[in-house]
Amino acid sequence: MEIKALIQNLREELHRHNYNYYALDAPTISDFEFDTKLKQLQELELQHPEFFDENSPTQRVGGTITKNFQTLVHEHRMYSLDNSYSKEDLLDWEVKIQKFLGSDSLQYTCELKYDGASISITYENGILVKAVTRGDGIQGDDVTNNVKTIKSIPLKVTGNFPKKFDIRGEIILPIEGFEKMNQELLDKGEQPYSNPRNTASGSLKLQDSSEVAKRPLDCLLYFIIGEDLPFTTQFEGLQAARNWGFKVPTQSRLANNIEEVLEFIAYWDVHRHDLPYETDGVVIKVNDFNQQNELGYTAKSPRWAIAYKFKSEQARTILKSIDYQVGRTGAITPVANLEPVQLAGTIVKRASLHNADQIAKLDVRIGDEVFVEKGGEIIPKIVGIAQRNTHSTPTEYISHCPECHTELIRKEGEAQHYCPNFYGCPPQIIGRIQHYISRKAMDIEGLGGETVALLFKNELVKDYSDLYELKIEQLIPLERMAQKSAENLVNGIQKSKEVPFERVLFALGIRYVGETVAKKLAHHYKNIDALAQASMMDLILVDEIGERIAQSVLEFFENENNIKIIERLKGFGIQFERVEIYNPNATTLLQDKIFVVSGVFEQFSRDELKKAIEENGGKVASSISSKTDFVLAGDNMGPAKLEKATKLGIKIISENDFCTMIAKSHLHND
Template sequence: MNLLETIKALREELNQHNYNYYVLDNPTISDYEFDIKLKQLQDLESQNPDFFDESSPTQRVGGTITKNFETIAHEYRMYSLDNSYSREDVLDWVNRCQKILGNVDLEFTCELKYDGASISITYENGKLKRALTRGDGFQGDDVTNNIKTIKSIPLVLKGNYPSKFDIRGEIILPLEGFEKMNQELIEIGETPYSNPRNTASGSLKLQDSAEVAKRPLDCLLYGLIGNNLGFSSQFEGLKKATEWGFKVPKQSKCVNSIEQVFEFIEYWDTHRHTLPYETDGVVVKINNLHYQEELGYTAKSPRWAIAYKFKAEQVSTVLNSISYQVGRTGAITPVANLEPVQLAGTIVKRASLHNADQIQKLDIRIGDEVYVEKGGEIIPKIIGVAKRRNQLDPTVYITHCPECHTQLIRNEGEAQHYCPNFYGCPPQIIGRIQHFITRKAMDIDGLGGETVALLYNAGLIKNYADLYTLKKNDIVILDRMADKSADNLLNGIEQSKTISFDRVLYALGIRYVGETVAKKLAKHYKTIDALAQATLIDLITVDEIGERIAQSVLDFFQKQSNIENITRLKEYGLQFELQEINTMVSNVLDGKIFVVSGVFELFSRDELKKAIEDNGGKVGSSISAKTNYVIAGANMGPSKLEKANQLKVEIITEYQFRDMIHE
């Protein structure tokens, strides 16, 4: 055996031992023996750098320094899941699926909902190529070097795998490892970590991968995505992933009735505390991948999956005081200041009280012992009074803004009070600028929320347009603003001028205009000037724009200060026009609306939809009287077939569609 063959054999052997230990939980050699073999491989690779292989098990020890994590677009968007908290919610979801699919027999895959940090890992030709965090779902941070240190994630796959695919999962920190890490911190007098989930998430962004390698992180995989993967159901995909070397939790189960779904939920609601890691619910998915395609997605979530959240943990503690926060829209949020208490793995000192109605409904008074739980196990909230020891005065909601002392208003039909001093109340001004710089908006690197407050309080900025007039000499003298920090901030501001129009529109902070609405408005109006001149009737004709959003847009452009800011931002070079890439091939389908249903041979569903739009047509999500054609593949949804026949919509094959666009 020559030297290269020796190195390759050692790599294969060590990869197999990693798989046995971290995936199968069945080690066949001792840790000492493994370390000796790993050291032998490290020495051979060090002496023969020409034989370097990024998939070698030696690369798991880390040592790579990443100062700035590159943001990369996901090839396939990472959606979030709709949450449910009752049997009725799950039954409603099933009914919605049946309504779209027709009267078909459904199988469900039930999986535990792991409480960790989401990850998407790309494999090409059997090797780990890239790992991205969820980010905003459209793009995430490249944490490949850190992910490679996690032993349960294969660097090289086994068996017969596709040439390219993404696999999705959760990076978790098992409870035993978390407790050991905290014990070590306590012993040296350091503050322990708050909970496993945040610690796992923070670990992914450590700059030194050698430090990540020291943490006992694990990865639990739950889904594959790509083209021609060789299976037709979610559960079959999980089995394939196991064959290729991935760690897929064995608790996942395929069932064929909703009763069995509830049995799975009930079992794990009581047995979840026996698991070595945290879980806060069950994810239920339609098993058939063809049905998943038929169901599709909403703006945020897949229609074919739902997360059932277990009942939140609840504790009682004393309400010490109530403070009031002012948001960027002027909304007042009452916050309960509590006697610190342990809840679901974290120390809780504050909790939301929502609004005046909620305080009155629960009759919460300062000095009460109150019940606190984490809503969806994320945000603590007070749900009731546990004990009232003495005669306490009822809580009187504030009448004036705690920051600028303007009298509060409450619009008819709304639960929250507002400070109407929109352009003079400091927290509102600071909040709007903080919103402007966020990652989903202008993504200004080197500028955080605290620095915004610092700049405002120093009189250097009064609105977000002022950011583009900052000079280094002005900011370098501020607290915690060293020479390099000032350069990074100014560079980040300069780079933000390339941000696309839809994100600039979102950054402006128009009330009710979130990311999705901003995209729709930008696509429809193309320029900020066209949007500014739109009437109420014009706006509500835009897809998914209702009267409330439309009126808010009108109100925004009626304020002279907003027009002045936009004029300034234009002068500074920000993007206020949609830079569309013209992919039009022809206009042969101009004015025609198509609905796609079924499984196809010539095209993927995405390719079909793109071909429709590239030739001037529109893609409809459901069949209506306006639909011109249904392109039907194998296993077309029976409800769509019935609807098409009722409305006498012409049904064509993918071959007929191909001929149509080639004409």
């Protein structure tokens, strides 16, 4: 056999044995035989460097050094999941999606929720080309070299796979491997790692991939996304991924109704402790891809999936003291300082007490032994008194701001106390500037939260408009600030002048105006002056704007300080007007017509059809009502939607009917 063929055969054989061992946990040869074959391949590759292949099994040992991890935009956004904690939450979710689809005929795929670091891996022509961390869901870090060292992730796939696809999963550290790593550290007299999840996540950002290769990382895959997928359901996708060579847990189950989902949850709530890795819940997904597409996404999460979180473990510890933190809106949050205690794999020192009502309800006092649990919170929370300290006294909630000493206020119907010193309280000022520069707002490169605090402390900024007058020579004397970093900061501030109006509006930090609301207001009012002059009734009439948001917008523009800051920002060239992209094909043909788009289409995607409707003056609604003018129906439209449209006498049109209403070219970006 010629050398090239011998090398290729050895590679394919070792890939197959890797899959059997790491993905199937069913080795067909001994470790000694595997190592012998691997050594033979290494020697052949050394002797014949002309046949080098970066995807060879010999390359799993790593050795690549990554100084800076490049940030890459996900081709397909990585959404987070909505959480549920009870049977009632799941039943409510099912009712919502059945109503949305107009169908009660649903199957679900139930999967364990793995507690690790989310990853998106791209394959082209069956070859692993990149691996990107979840990041903020829009973009993440390129960790390809480190991921290639994880033996359960195939470098090449086999079978009937698409030309290009992304596969999503969790990189985990099995409990046994984690304990072994910690024992080795303890034997050396070093500090052990805190928990498997954080250790797995941190491993992905090690600069030396050979160090990553030494860690017993594993990867459990659960979702494939791409064009021309050779399956139409989530459950079929899991089986396809197994056939291609991925490690897909076999615990997943196809459920024909919500009762079967609840049975799956009840079983794993008990048996999860028998697994070799950590899991904190169950993910339930609508099985059918057509139904998934119809349900779509909210701003943050898919409507077609939900996570059921297992009840958190509790720990008992002593409440030592209570701190009161001031947020950027002036809201006061009490935080408990605890005697350090182990809880669900981490050492807990602080816990949330939420507000004065919660403290009073629990009657929690300094010196008491308390119950602490995680319960889905970012930081743990106190949930009860384990044992009262006989010398403790009732907790008196503070009456004045801990930072600026202004008397606190509490509005009727609200749980939290607020510091009203909006423009003079340091944490509020710093918090607003930190929000302004954040990634989803002005995204000012070179400027972080700590630097903002430093700028305020050194009296260089007192509000976010001051950022635009910063000079390099003012910045260089600051702690950890060199010439280059000062230049980057100033350049980043100048570049933020290009940020579009909807993000500027979000950046202003108007209470209750999040990303989605800012987009709606920017789209409706077009510029800041029109928004500033809007009345309460005008605002409420905007889609999805309620009285609470409207009142907050009014209060913001009634404040002279805010108006002065906006005028100043205008002078610096900030975008306070929505730039309308001119579309020569746009018409008013569908002006004031309301469409509901439902089903699967042959010529165009739903998004293309919706865009065409809006570009020609129409409006797209998510559900059928008496105000609907047309239902644009494709294949697999829900029978209940069809029945409702017929009952209301709404005209149902096909894809071809729609194309006769407007020029077909309008659906393209020609």
